[in-house]
Amino acid sequence: MTDVVTPSEHLPPPQNTWGEWIWKSFFGSVSNTLFTLAFGAFVVWVLSSVAGWMVLDAVWRVEDRDLCGHGAGACWAVIEDRWRLIFFGLYPYEEQWRSSIACLALALTIVLSCVPKFWSVRRLPVLWLAGFSVFVALMRGGFAELTLVTTEQWGGLSLTLFIFASVFLIGMPLAVVFALARRSSFPVIAKGMGVFIDVVRSLPLLAILFSAAVVIPILVPDWLQSSKLARVIVAFAVFFAAYQAEIIRAGLQSLSEGQEEAALSLGMPYWSVILDILxxxxxxNTLPSTINQAVITFKETSIVTVIGFFEIMASGRAVIGTDEWGAQFVEIYVFLGLVYFVFVFGLSRYGAWLEKRMRVGHG
Amino acid sequence: MAEAAIVAQGLQKHYGAYHALRDINLSIEAGETVVVCGPSGSGKSTLIRCMNGLEAFSEGQLNVLEYEVGDDLAQLSAIRKRVGMVFQHFNLFPHMTILENCVLPQVRSLGRGREEATEKARQQLARMKIDMHAEKFPDQISGGQKQRVALARSLCLDPEVMLFDEPTSALDPEMIAEVLDVMRDLAREDMTIVCVTHEMGFAKAVADRVVFMAEGQIIEVAPPETIFTAAKSQIARDFFSSVQS
Incomplete structure (x- = not known):
C-alpha cells in the first residue's frame, strides 16, 4: 500500500450517443447478442399473440357470435351484448340513462376535487354536496317523472364509484379525527382510540360489512333502521379510517416538534395549528401511502357482492353465470380488468403528479 | 422604574427525578434586554420556554405582561399573541412561501384581513432585508435568511416581548452576524427581549443585564461589563473565560 496519490488528469467522461449505448448494451458481445435475439423473439411472440387474440382475430359483433370459440380470438361480442348489465347491474333497463348520467356526475366530481383550484374550505364541500346530491337524486328518483329505484337495485360501475367515493369522503375526515384522538394528551382517549383502531384492523373487512348489513338491523330499534347500502358504506368508511389514521399518525410523527411549537408560540388557535400547519x-409526507390505501380501497369495493350488491365485478360475473355467455369468462375478466385499470392507473398517475407538485422529498 | 414585563417567583421544574429549574426568581422590566447564558443543561432554554407556556413548570408563579402563565389556555393564548419567539432551528412552515409564513399567523391569531396582513408582512420582510425572497419556499434560502424570516414572522404580530432561544446556534459562522445585526436594532427599540445565547459580543453590545445559570439555578445577575470581568462565583468566571477566548 502506498500513500502517494498520483494526480490524474480529469477528463470529462466520454459522451456516448444513444446509438452507441444501445449497440454496446445489446450487441456488445456474443452472449449479449444471443440473449438480445432470443429475448427479442420472445417479446415479439408474446405481443403478437396478445394482439392477435385481443384485436386481429377477435369477434366483435353479436351477429358473428357463432364464430366464437372456433379457433378465433377474443369474443368481444359478449361485451356488445351485455355491457349494460356490466355497467348498470340490476338497475331497471328503461331507467339506465339515469344511472349513466349519475355515474358521469360522480366521476366529474371526483376529477374536479383533484384539481387544486377546488381545494378550499368553501369550494370542496359545495362541490361534493352538489355531486352527491345529483347522484343520489338521479339514481334514487321517486320525484317528478322519475320512478323510485331503491338502493338494492343499484349496481354496476355507478355503484362501485359511489361506494368508493363515499367511503373515501366519510373515511378521510374520520381518519383525521382518529389520528388526533390517538395522539390526545388525555390517556383515556388516546388508549381507547388505540384499542379501537387495533380491533377494527384485526377483524376481516368481510365480517365488518356483514355485521353492518345483517346483524345491526336485528339489534337496533325500528326508528333507527337505515338502508343496507348506507350501513355498509359507513362500516367500510370506519374500516378505511382505521388504516388511514395510522398513515396520518405516521405523517404527524415525521414532523419536528418545532412546527407545532412555532405555530403555538405565534398564538395560532388549536384548529389552525392542526389544519393549516400539521x-x-x-x-x-405520506402521500405515497395514502394513494396506496385509496387504490386498495377502490379494488376492495368488490367485496360488497358478498352481501348482495351488484357492483361491477358481480355484474360481470352475472354475465358469465348464464348459459348463453358462460364460455366467455376470460373476455369478461379482461374487460373488467381494463375498467379497473383505467381508474386505478389514473389514481396512481394523479398521485405521482401530486407528489411532484407538493415537492415531496424537498423538505 | 418601569413596570415589570416578566416576573418569576420561586419557579421549580422537575422532569421526573431531574430537577430542571430550582427556585427561579427573576424580574424583567418592560423595554429591558436580558441575555441568559450558562453551560448546556443549565435550564436556560427551559426557563425561556416557560415564559410562553411551551413548557410547564411544577411550582411557583410566573407572570408575563398582565397575565399569569399556567393551565388557563385563554391566558396562554393571550400571552402568545403579544410575546414572540424565535427558535434555534427556525421552525418555518416548509409548505408555505416566505410571505405566507408571515401572513397566515396574523390572519389566524389576530384576525387581520389578508390584505392588511400581506402589507404588514412585506413591510417586516423588507425591514429584515429579505423581501426579495418573499415568494420562495423556506428550503430555498440560507440559514441566516431563514432566521430573519422567523424574526419577521414574529414581528408581524407587533409583540411587546421577544424571546430568543439560541437564535444563532444552528447557523454557519458567516451567517451569525446578519442575524445579530437585526437583533441589535431590535434591542435598541423599546422591545422587551429575553435571549438565550452564547454570543458574548452581542450581550456586551445590547444587554442591560446578563443572567448566568447553572444546574437549574440562577447564579448571578449583573450588567454585562460587571459579570464578564468580575463575576462573583468561580463557576461563572470559568464559564465566561471559556466562551470569551
Missing amino acids: MPQAFR
Missing part, C-alpha cells in the same frame, strides 16, 4: 405536512 395536516398539510403530514399528508404531504
Whole structure:
C-alpha cells in the first residue's frame, strides 16, 4: 500500500450517443447478442399473440357470435351484448340513462376535487354536496317523472364509484379525527382510540360489512333502521379510517416538534395549528401511502357482492353465470380488468403528479 | 422604574427525578434586554420556554405582561399573541412561501384581513432585508435568511416581548452576524427581549443585564461589563473565560 496519490488528469467522461449505448448494451458481445435475439423473439411472440387474440382475430359483433370459440380470438361480442348489465347491474333497463348520467356526475366530481383550484374550505364541500346530491337524486328518483329505484337495485360501475367515493369522503375526515384522538394528551382517549383502531384492523373487512348489513338491523330499534347500502358504506368508511389514521399518525410523527411549537408560540388557535400547519405536512409526507390505501380501497369495493350488491365485478360475473355467455369468462375478466385499470392507473398517475407538485422529498 | 414585563417567583421544574429549574426568581422590566447564558443543561432554554407556556413548570408563579402563565389556555393564548419567539432551528412552515409564513399567523391569531396582513408582512420582510425572497419556499434560502424570516414572522404580530432561544446556534459562522445585526436594532427599540445565547459580543453590545445559570439555578445577575470581568462565583468566571477566548 502506498500513500502517494498520483494526480490524474480529469477528463470529462466520454459522451456516448444513444446509438452507441444501445449497440454496446445489446450487441456488445456474443452472449449479449444471443440473449438480445432470443429475448427479442420472445417479446415479439408474446405481443403478437396478445394482439392477435385481443384485436386481429377477435369477434366483435353479436351477429358473428357463432364464430366464437372456433379457433378465433377474443369474443368481444359478449361485451356488445351485455355491457349494460356490466355497467348498470340490476338497475331497471328503461331507467339506465339515469344511472349513466349519475355515474358521469360522480366521476366529474371526483376529477374536479383533484384539481387544486377546488381545494378550499368553501369550494370542496359545495362541490361534493352538489355531486352527491345529483347522484343520489338521479339514481334514487321517486320525484317528478322519475320512478323510485331503491338502493338494492343499484349496481354496476355507478355503484362501485359511489361506494368508493363515499367511503373515501366519510373515511378521510374520520381518519383525521382518529389520528388526533390517538395522539390526545388525555390517556383515556388516546388508549381507547388505540384499542379501537387495533380491533377494527384485526377483524376481516368481510365480517365488518356483514355485521353492518345483517346483524345491526336485528339489534337496533325500528326508528333507527337505515338502508343496507348506507350501513355498509359507513362500516367500510370506519374500516378505511382505521388504516388511514395510522398513515396520518405516521405523517404527524415525521414532523419536528418545532412546527407545532412555532405555530403555538405565534398564538395560532388549536384548529389552525392542526389544519393549516400539521395536516398539510403530514399528508404531504405520506402521500405515497395514502394513494396506496385509496387504490386498495377502490379494488376492495368488490367485496360488497358478498352481501348482495351488484357492483361491477358481480355484474360481470352475472354475465358469465348464464348459459348463453358462460364460455366467455376470460373476455369478461379482461374487460373488467381494463375498467379497473383505467381508474386505478389514473389514481396512481394523479398521485405521482401530486407528489411532484407538493415537492415531496424537498423538505 | 418601569413596570415589570416578566416576573418569576420561586419557579421549580422537575422532569421526573431531574430537577430542571430550582427556585427561579427573576424580574424583567418592560423595554429591558436580558441575555441568559450558562453551560448546556443549565435550564436556560427551559426557563425561556416557560415564559410562553411551551413548557410547564411544577411550582411557583410566573407572570408575563398582565397575565399569569399556567393551565388557563385563554391566558396562554393571550400571552402568545403579544410575546414572540424565535427558535434555534427556525421552525418555518416548509409548505408555505416566505410571505405566507408571515401572513397566515396574523390572519389566524389576530384576525387581520389578508390584505392588511400581506402589507404588514412585506413591510417586516423588507425591514429584515429579505423581501426579495418573499415568494420562495423556506428550503430555498440560507440559514441566516431563514432566521430573519422567523424574526419577521414574529414581528408581524407587533409583540411587546421577544424571546430568543439560541437564535444563532444552528447557523454557519458567516451567517451569525446578519442575524445579530437585526437583533441589535431590535434591542435598541423599546422591545422587551429575553435571549438565550452564547454570543458574548452581542450581550456586551445590547444587554442591560446578563443572567448566568447553572444546574437549574440562577447564579448571578449583573450588567454585562460587571459579570464578564468580575463575576462573583468561580463557576461563572470559568464559564465566561471559556466562551470569551
